Amino acid sequence: MKLALNPELNRRLREKINEWDNFTCEKTSNFKSPEKRGKCIKTQAYNCICACLDRIDELVEHCNALELKSLFGLYDIFNYGQTLIDCISMISKIYNVPYEAENDISCFNQKGNDGSGNDEKYFKYLRSLCSVHPVETSQHKIYQGDEPEWCPYISGSGVVMRMLENINPELKNADYYAVVYRNDMEFNKYVPIRVSQIIQYLSKRYEHIEKIVQAIDRYNDAKIADLIEKHIPLPEESDTYIxxxxxxxxxxxxxxxxxxxxxxxxxxGIMKAHFADEKMQSKLQEFQETMKEGIKEIHHKLQNMDIHDCFNENPVRYRTNFIPNGYALEKLHYLEDIFMGMPDEEAYKLIEKGGEPFINDRLNSMLSIISKAQASDLSEEEMMDVAREINYRFKVTNSEWARVLLKIIEPYFANTVEFDYLLDDWYLYLQIKIAFWRMSKKR
Incomplete structure (x- = not known):
C-alpha cells in the first residue's frame, strides 16, 4: 500500500501564488527570531513561501514512492509526512486559512484520555513512538497520561500479533504495532498502527491545499478590487508632467x-531631455508627444489592473528587426548603463544640463577606420572583423564599443537621424531610440 498524493495540486498552488507574484512579495507573517529567543517578529514571507513550495514538491514525490510494507518506509512516512504537513501549515498560516484540526477524529478515531484528542495529536503521538522520540515519548498526555513511555521496536503483523489480538482486541486488522514500556504497567502496552489510516490522514492534510488556493484567490481578488477603486492621479491633476x-x-x-x-x-529622462540641434529637438518633441499618448494607454491599463500577459510598459513601440546584426543591437544598451546606475536626481540633473560631451581623441580614429571599411563595400561579417581588430588595437571601453557598432549598423537607419557620436552616452542612446521609432513609422 502506498500514498498517492496528486502533484498537480501543489503545481496549482504554485501557479496561484505566481499569478500575482507582486502581491505574494508583499505578504508578511510572524516568524520566530533567533535573536529574540523564540519570540516572533513580523517580516516578509516570500522566501518562506518559496521554500515551502519547493519542499512540498520533493516531499510529495518521496512520500508517494515509499514502500509502507517496510518498517523504515513507515518511519519515513511519519517523518516526511509531518514535514509535508508543516510546509502546508506554514503557507496556510501566511494566508490565514488554518486547517480545522480541532475535534477531527475522522481518520484515527482516537479522542484520548480526556476526550480532547484529534487526528493531528494522535499522528504526532504515533510519530513520537515510531521515529522521533522512541526513547523519550513524554509530550502526549492525552494518550499516555502522566507516565513517560519508551518504545523499543515496532513489529509487523504475524503469529505474535494474532496471539496478542486475543487479549488486545484493538490490534485487530492493524498492520504494525508499537511495543511500549511504562513504569506503571507490569506488561507491555501495544499501540496499533494502521497504514490505511496514515494514508487517509496525510491525504486529507495535503488536500487542504485546495482551500489555500481558494483563499489566495479571494485575497488577490480583494487586492485587485481595492486597487481598481484607488484613483491614479492624471496629468491634468498634477502640478507638472514630471x-x-x-x-x-x-x-x-x-x-x-x-x-x-x-x-x-x-x-x-526623456521628458527632461533637450537637443541643441533644432532638427533633432523637433524630432525629440514629436517623440515626446507620442510617448505621452503611449503613457496614457499604460495609465488606463494600470488603473484597471489589466496588467497580465500583453501588458506593454513601453509607451513608444518600434521595430528593430530591420537590422540583422543582433550582437550590435544588444551592445547599444551599454550607452544607457551609466544613466540607469546613477541615483535618480543625479541622473536628471545630468540630462537637464545636456549630459557630458564624449570627449575622446581616439574615437575619431576608430570611426574613420569603420567609414573606410564601409566605403570598400565589405560584408557584415567582414565589418565585424574590422570591429574586432579595432577592439584588439585600442582595448575599447563599453561606451566606445557601442559607438563602433552603431557606426557599423548606421546605414540601416537611412539618414533618419544624424547620429552625434560626441554626445553624452545617454543622449546618443536617445537618438538611437528616436531613429528606431522613425524607421518603424516608415515601414
Whole structure:
C-alpha cells in the first residue's frame, strides 16, 4: 500500500501564488527570531513561501514512492509526512486559512484520555513512538497520561500479533504495532498502527491545499478590487508632467511590485531631455508627444489592473528587426548603463544640463577606420572583423564599443537621424531610440 498524493495540486498552488507574484512579495507573517529567543517578529514571507513550495514538491514525490510494507518506509512516512504537513501549515498560516484540526477524529478515531484528542495529536503521538522520540515519548498526555513511555521496536503483523489480538482486541486488522514500556504497567502496552489510516490522514492534510488556493484567490481578488477603486492621479491633476510621472511610479510599485521602475526613470529622462540641434529637438518633441499618448494607454491599463500577459510598459513601440546584426543591437544598451546606475536626481540633473560631451581623441580614429571599411563595400561579417581588430588595437571601453557598432549598423537607419557620436552616452542612446521609432513609422 502506498500514498498517492496528486502533484498537480501543489503545481496549482504554485501557479496561484505566481499569478500575482507582486502581491505574494508583499505578504508578511510572524516568524520566530533567533535573536529574540523564540519570540516572533513580523517580516516578509516570500522566501518562506518559496521554500515551502519547493519542499512540498520533493516531499510529495518521496512520500508517494515509499514502500509502507517496510518498517523504515513507515518511519519515513511519519517523518516526511509531518514535514509535508508543516510546509502546508506554514503557507496556510501566511494566508490565514488554518486547517480545522480541532475535534477531527475522522481518520484515527482516537479522542484520548480526556476526550480532547484529534487526528493531528494522535499522528504526532504515533510519530513520537515510531521515529522521533522512541526513547523519550513524554509530550502526549492525552494518550499516555502522566507516565513517560519508551518504545523499543515496532513489529509487523504475524503469529505474535494474532496471539496478542486475543487479549488486545484493538490490534485487530492493524498492520504494525508499537511495543511500549511504562513504569506503571507490569506488561507491555501495544499501540496499533494502521497504514490505511496514515494514508487517509496525510491525504486529507495535503488536500487542504485546495482551500489555500481558494483563499489566495479571494485575497488577490480583494487586492485587485481595492486597487481598481484607488484613483491614479492624471496629468491634468498634477502640478507638472514630471510630478505626474513620479506619481505613476508609485502606482507601478504598488500594483506591479516594481519599486525601482527603471522605465519611468527613463521616461522622466526623456521628458527632461533637450537637443541643441533644432532638427533633432523637433524630432525629440514629436517623440515626446507620442510617448505621452503611449503613457496614457499604460495609465488606463494600470488603473484597471489589466496588467497580465500583453501588458506593454513601453509607451513608444518600434521595430528593430530591420537590422540583422543582433550582437550590435544588444551592445547599444551599454550607452544607457551609466544613466540607469546613477541615483535618480543625479541622473536628471545630468540630462537637464545636456549630459557630458564624449570627449575622446581616439574615437575619431576608430570611426574613420569603420567609414573606410564601409566605403570598400565589405560584408557584415567582414565589418565585424574590422570591429574586432579595432577592439584588439585600442582595448575599447563599453561606451566606445557601442559607438563602433552603431557606426557599423548606421546605414540601416537611412539618414533618419544624424547620429552625434560626441554626445553624452545617454543622449546618443536617445537618438538611437528616436531613429528606431522613425524607421518603424516608415515601414
Amino acid at each position: 510630478s505626474y510621472l513620479l506619481g505613476l511610479k508609485e502606482a507601478f510599485a504598488e500594483r506591479c511590485g516594481d519599486k525601482e521602475c527603471y522605465q519611468i526613470k527613463e521616461w522622466i
